[in-house]
Amino acid sequence: MPASDPPKAGSGSGAPAPSAKAGEAVIDRAFAVLRAFDAEHRALPLAGLVQRTGLPRSTALRLARKLTETGALERLDDGRYVIGLRLLEIASLAPRGHGLRAVAMPYLEDLFHVTHQHIVLAVRDGDAATLVERLSAHNASPALFRVGGRMPLTRTGVGLVLLAHAPAEVQEHVLERFEPGHSYDDVRTAENLRRVLAEVRRGGYAIGSQAGPQPHTTAAAPIRDADDVVAAVSVVAPSADFDAAIYVPAVRATARAISRAMNDIRQVG
Amino acid sequence: MPASDPPKAGSGSGAPAPSAKAGEAVIDRAFAVLRAFDAEHRALPLAGLVQRTGLPRSTALRLARKLTETGALERLDDGRYVIGLRLLEIASLAPRGHGLRAVAMPYLEDLFHVTHQHIVLAVRDGDAATLVERLSAHNASPALFRVGGRMPLTRTGVGLVLLAHAPAEVQEHVLERFEPGHSYDDVRTAENLRRVLAEVRRGGYAIGSQAGPQPHTTAAAPIRDADDVVAAVSVVAPSADFDAAIYVPAVRATARAISRAMNDIRQVG
DNA sequence: ATCTCCGTTCCACTCAGTGGCATTGATCGT
DNA sequence: ACGATCAATGCCACTGAGTGGAACGGAGAT
Numbered sequence A, B: 001m002p003a004s005d006p007p008k009a010g011s012g013s014g015a016p017a018p019s020a021k022a023g024e025a026v027i028d029r030a031f032a033v034l035r036a037f038d039a040e041h042r043a044l045p046l047a048g049l050v051q052r053t054g055l056p057r058s059t060a061l062r063l064a065r066k067l068t069e070t071g072a073l074e075r076l077d078d079g080r081y082v083i084g085l086r087l088l089e090i091a092s093l094a095p096r097g098h099g100l101r102a103v104a105m106p107y108l109e110d111l112f113h114v115t116h117q118h119i120v121l122a123v124r125d126g127d128a129a130t131l132v133e134r135l136s137a138h139n140a141s142p143a144l145f146r147v148g149g150r151m152p153l154t155r156t157g158v159g160l161v162l163l164a165h166a167p168a169e170v171q172e173h174v175l176e177r178f179e180p181g182h183s184y185d186d187v188r189t190a191e192n193l194r195r196v197l198a199e200v201r202r203g204g205y206a207i208g209s210q211a212g213p214q215p216h217t218t219a220a221a222p223i224r225d226a227d228d229v230v231a232a233v234s235v236v237a238p239s240a241d242f243d244a245a246i247y248v249p250a251v252r253a254t255a256r257a258i259s260r261a262m263n264d265i266r267q268v269g
Numbered sequence C: 001a002t003c004t005c006c007g008t009t010c011c012a013c014t015c016a017g018t019g020g021c022a023t024t025g026a027t028c029g030t
Numbered sequence D: 001a002c003g004a005t006c007a008a009t010g011c012c013a014c015t016g017a018g019t020g021g022a023a024c025g026g027a028g029a030t
Helices: A026-035 A046-053 A057-070 A085-091 A095-115 A157-164 A168-176 A190-203 A244-268 B026-035 B046-053 B057-070 B085-091 B095-115 B157-164 B168-176 B190-203 B244-268
Strands: A073-075 A081-083 A118-125 A128-135 A150-152 A206-210 A216-225 A228-237 B073-075 B081-083 B118-125 B128-135 B150-152 B206-210 B216-225 B228-237
Touching: A026 A046, A026 A057, A026 B026, A026 B057, A046 A057, A057 A073, A057 B026, A081 B095, A085 B085, A085 B095, A085 B118, A085 B128, A095 A118, A095 A128, A095 A228, A095 A244, A095 B081, A095 B085, A095 B095, A118 A157, A118 B085, A128 A157, A128 B085, A150 A157, A157 A168, A157 A190, A157 A206, A157 A216, A157 A228, A168 A190, A190 A206, A206 A244, A216 A244, A228 A244, B026 B046, B026 B057, B046 B057, B057 B073, B095 B118, B095 B128, B095 B228, B095 B244, B118 B157, B128 B157, B150 B157, B157 B168, B157 B190, B157 B206, B157 B216, B157 B228, B168 B190, B190 B206, B206 B244, B216 B244, B228 B244
Parallel strands: none
Antiparallel strands: A073 A081, A118 A128, A118 A228, A128 A150, A206 A216, A216 A228, B073 B081, B118 B128, B118 B228, B128 B150, B206 B216, B216 B228
């Protein structure tokens, strides 16, 4: 021990040791690596992981390797990392994800055939809706949300349905930070929104239309498990001129069919 | 005797504590917890996790909690754990999973409309095919494979296509442990299989039919990225009497369309 | 009322995880 | 062609995050 001076030094100023939070749980770090990926970054080199996670190089490398070993990540020929298949394998067991999707799919198909518009299936996760399934025609308007992506509760048909049936605390929280001007044309204030949500609960469906910037119309309905609303379906037409109301019966019928199908399965398991 | 006796005790015989492998990587354990779930066990109580992973109670609890924190797991009202939505969020970024699926979906839809039979989209993962997407009609024969599940390469149409274009080492490995009697009716020996694979490569498609135990016919074709076969599509009809050959042109056309669509996207990113 | 099984809390020990540094390899600028 | 630059990987001594045994409270079962 040549070093005489106590390790407590460093306090002065010397090394900044800025964000490098040392004592961080391994699992959190591992998931930080996984979350470094997003729609715009589906393949990342080690440097990318380092940059986006803030982890030290060696640590990021070690984690990336272990994740690759387990199949959570895969490695491209050029050395970059991508999310691996095994993760899909595991994720497909999520009851609220593919579990729901599996029973809903045939009915969504039917609805798609009939309407030839976008079909959306979503569940609520905290203050957002997570898109579980989406059916689209070829010519479809492009920038709809991604499967697995999160959609705002106040700006989508499924979101309105899910929000309308969310716990009071969630509703309050969302209403507090509601920003007018980004929702449907008849939802311009928090008060509007409150009224709309009440209507959604009363009527058992939501409709909305928006002139811009991405003009579209939607009709959405709740999927129930017993009395709880656990998901929502919607039809989305890429045009503000369209009257979404004509889809309401079809969407509601589909939602009810899915609700029933889930209960039938419940009997078995 | 509180502290006195040495910890080495317990050696006697009493508790065997056999498999309890102590020095095991955290991430491996975390994934062991996640993999404790499967199609028959979509919701597990802590005890179930302990039993299926072999981890000590406290460890399993700690891991389950941390995973719940990050959203990889969710907790049911009755305390049981299930795979969480966040995992779907991450998994949906897998290029070979939902990435592929996203571009393929509209074409699969078309094929589904035309044929009204099961449509299957799969990629190879090691010695198995992973089911990436499946479209089925209501009345569909039930026990087809699950999305995210693994299918044998030698007993499915997509499997034959993927195997035919797999690296030589994989083919050898699979051929070595090929068990006759579980594949299609014209694949009864490893030599049969070799010949079939060659035909698949030459013709650019695979067909197969099986009388039992789950009678079905299938026609499958490869999806290519440049020259590499990266996935396979197939039509599966729940009847051995049907002639799958009539679907071959449609399936091949679909496969080519998807291949082209993937290349188009490649240009952008 | 007693037993059992399950989820949970607590805590002292220690080994898995850490991250700085050195090395190799690929890419680029001149 | 030849250093200069930056990414990826190998190495290793230190330490606190992770560990798991023990004990607790509560819900059912007997």
